[in-house]
Amino acid sequence: MHWIIAPVILPALLAPILAFVMRHDIVLARSFSIAGTVALAAIATGLTITAAGGETLVYELGNWPAPFGIVLVLDRLSAAMVLLTAVLGLVVVLYAAGSGWDRRGHHFHALFQFQLMGIFGAFLTGDTFNLFVFFEVLLIASYGLMIHGGGKARLRAGLQYVIMNLAGSTLFLFALGTIYATTGTLNIADLSLRLQEIPADDAALARVAAALLLVVFAVKAALFPVQFWLSGTYANAPGPVAALFAVMTKVGAYAILRFYTVIFAPGNEVTGTLPGDVLTVMALVTVALGALGVLGTRRLMPLIAFSVLTSVGTLMLAVAGFTPEATVAALYYIVHSTLATALLFLVADLVVAQRGPAQDRLEQAPPIAQNGLLAALFFAGAIAMAGMPPLSGFLGKLLVLDALGDSDGRTVVIWATILIGSLVTIVGFARAGSVVFWKSTALDRPEPEEDAPPAPRAPGTALSGIGAMLVLLVATTALAGPMTAYFEGAAEQLYDPSDYVRAVLARAGEGGE
Amino acid sequence: MELIVAGAVGVLTAAGVYLVLRLRSFPVILGLTLLSYAVNVFLFSSGRLATALPPVLSKYATDYSDPLPQALVLTAIVIAFGMTAVLVMLSLGAFLESDDDRVDIPGEDRMEERP
Numbered sequence: 001m002h003w004i005i006a007p008v009i010l011p012a013l014l015a016p017i018l019a020f021v022m023r024h025d026i027v028l029a030r031s032f033s034i035a036g037t038v039a040l041a042a043i044a045t046g047l048t049i050t051a052a053g054g055e056t057l058v059y060e061l062g063n064w065p066a067p068f069g070i071v072l073v074l075d076r077l078s079a080a081m082v083l084l085t086a087v088l089g090l091v092v093v094l095y096a097a098g099s100g101w102d103r104r105g106h107h108f109h110a111l112f113q114f115q116l117m118g119i120f121g122a123f124l125t126g127d128t129f130n131l132f133v134f135f136e137v138l139l140i141a142s143y144g145l146m147i148h149g150g151g152k153a154r155l156r157a158g159l160q161y162v163i164m165n166l167a168g169s170t171l172f173l174f175a176l177g178t179i180y181a182t183t184g185t186l187n188i189a190d191l192s193l194r195l196q197e198i199p200a201d202d203a204a205l206a207r208v209a210a211a212l213l214l215v216v217f218a219v220k221a222a223l224f225p226v227q228f229w230l231s232g233t234y235a236n237a238p239g240p241v242a243a244l245f246a247v248m249t250k251v252g253a254y255a256i257l258r259f260y261t262v263i264f265a266p267g268n269e270v271t272g273t274l275p276g277d278v279l280t281v282m283a284l285v286t287v288a289l290g291a292l293g294v295l296g297t298r299r300l301m302p303l304i305a306f307s308v309l310t311s312v313g314t315l316m317l318a319v320a321g322f323t324p325e326a327t328v329a330a331l332y333y334i335v336h337s338t339l340a341t342a343l344l345f346l347v348a349d350l351v352v353a354q355r356g357p358a359q360d361r362l363e364q365a366p367p368i369a370q371n372g373l374l375a376a377l378f379f380a381g382a383i384a385m386a387g388m389p390p391l392s393g394f395l396g397k398l399l400v401l402d403a404l405g406d407s408d409g410r411t412v413v414i415w416a417t418i419l420i421g422s423l424v425t426i427v428g429f430a431r432a433g434s435v436v437f438w439k440s441t442a443l444d445r446p447e448p449e450e451d452a453p454p455a456p457r458a459p460g461t462a463l464s465g466i467g468a469m470l471v472l473l474v475a476t477t478a479l480a481g482p483m484t485a486y487f488e489g490a491a492e493q494l495y496d497p498s499d500y501v502r503a504v505l506a507r508a509g510e511g512g513e
Numbered sequence: 514m515e516l517i518v519a520g521a522v523g524v525l526t527a528a529g530v531y532l533v534l535r536l537r538s539f540p541v542i543l544g545l546t547l548l549s550y551a552v553n554v555f556l557f558s559s560g561r562l563a564t565a566l567p568p569v570l571s572k573y574a575t576d577y578s579d580p581l582p583q584a585l586v587l588t589a590i591v592i593a594f595g596m597t598a599v600l601v602m603l604s605l606g607a608f609l610e611s612d613d614d615r616v617d618i619p620g621e622d623r624m625e626e627r628p
Contacts, residue, residue, distance in 0.1 A: 156611060159538065160618070162600055163545070169592075173552040176556075180556075181558075186581075
């Protein structure tokens with residue numbers, strides 16, 4: 001199964017070509033970048049169909065058997081995340097080319113491909129240090145994308161983003177060093193075995209490493225108290241980049257799911273219920289903070305960024321349940337919230353482009369050229385984000401609430417927080433939508449001057465990207481049944497990692513000859 | 514030797530954390546560099562401290578030091594080096610754009626026009 005490495009290799013080869021050969025020809029760069037992303041989406045679909053069979057497939061890099069060599073592992077969870085990223089990437093690259101964002105700075109497509117490579121690698125790798133390396137790959141590409149187009153506010157927000165993540169990376173290395181010192185391995189499957197028979201003396205150190213890792217992944221997933229980078233970054237990033245970043249917080253959620261089920265299984269002797277307990281509190285505060293931000297902000301982009309914070313909190317509440325049912329809900333919510341976030345950022349980007357001097361401030365301004373169309377799209381995105389029927393946000397939140405319905409005394413707090421958070425999000429979006437789209441119709445459009453260029457209208461390619469995103473959201477809603485069935489299989493693999501361990505360590509005994 | 518190495522990691526980390534919490538970008542970059550030094554030394558010691566033991570196969574060796582942490586440190590050094598370079602360029606860009614090397618964003622800047 002050499003296809004497992006294709007999602008990493010293809011962008012890794014394409015990006016340097018884009019950067020060095022096609023740097024002066026935007027049309028060529030666009031076509032190659034889009035073609036590459038289409039190929040990636042096709043490969044990811046194939047991988048997901050393969051993984052749906054339930055077998056855990058392992059790719060040994062350089063044919064070195066684990067735990068000595070680095071392995072890539074394809075199971076249901078990693079395949080689903082790769083597919084989600086590839087589909088999101090395809091829509092975003094179409095939008096970026098259609099809206100002309102990729103021309104406002106250098107090397108958009110090269111950085112974009114590197115970003116995809118890092119995300120795919122992080123989802124596929126079966127080695128913790130390799131995960132660190134792929135985190136750095138995706139981060140260094142995201143630094144470039146974040147400040148794409150330049151400008152004062154964007155550079156300052158980008159600086160904060162970089163500093164926050166560099167501190168997180170340092171912490172990651174400390175955690176990995178501690179893990180290696182106590183267990184003598186960095187392979188995920190091998191760690192899963194070694195931690196079951198860890199001597200009591202070393203258990204405390206391993207627990208320290210587990211807690212440090214939790215902080216690192218919380219930085220990636222943007223959980224309180226390390227969520228402060230998110231609102232500034234998302235609000236100041238270019239629209240398509242913010243849409244692509246929708247999957248970045250999910251990398252943190254994925255890592256938490258992988259580490260605290262396969263390595264530190266729930267209720268094991270090293271960590272016990274610590275990760276779930278701590279995560280629940282962090283996620284509850286995150287939901288509340290996001291809701292407050294949605295109400296408090298005076299701009300459209302930060303409003304969406306804060307609603308992302310609410311959805312991250314809801315997602316992490318489901319993750320923190322650490323039961324198969326809660327994990328199924330979390331996985332469905334990951335798909336939904338990635339698509340809904342991306343849709344909202346793309347629509348908001350078009351709105352900001354057409355509003356001109358009013359930018360994304362929530363204040364009355366003359367109506368934009370395509371007021372009705374963009375208002376309808378924003379409405380759909382807001383419905384999905386806030387979790388109202390008929391779109392997938394409603395189903396996702398219902399699954400989360402249902403899965404967390406019998407968590408003892410916590411249920412009341414969790415339900416109340418999620419439901420009140422949703423209500424506040426609805427209020428925030430309703431206020432923003434009515435100010436930006438509705439109240440503006442009370443004003444007259446300014447009379448165009450004789451030789452003035454016509455008001456900017458959204459290019460068809462950009463709109464078709466948004467349309468594709470909306471179709472995906474509707475498909476997520478309509479196909480909720482098959483999707484949850486697939487995720488049940490994924491959760492089963494996570495909570496019974498024996499297949500995973502066996503597949504990865506199948507050739508572990510051969511090392512001696 | 515354990516005491517010296519542990520002390521070095523501790524002092525580097527403490528100084529690094531102090532500098533990262535400063536308000537200006539230059540001390541923050543220095544702080545992150547110190548932190549990456551600290552983590553490199555820490556990674557070395559995660560393979561147990563030993564002197565005069567070869568990490569690769571040797572005819573004359575009776576015992577070996579762990580080669581893996583050395584490979585990890587090498588990777589970490591390269592990555593930290595690249596990241597520091599990016600960070601220096603980015604903070605320089607932010608400084609030139611806004612005539613100000615503060616890491617936080619002053620309130621009046623948040624409502625400004627963006628391109």
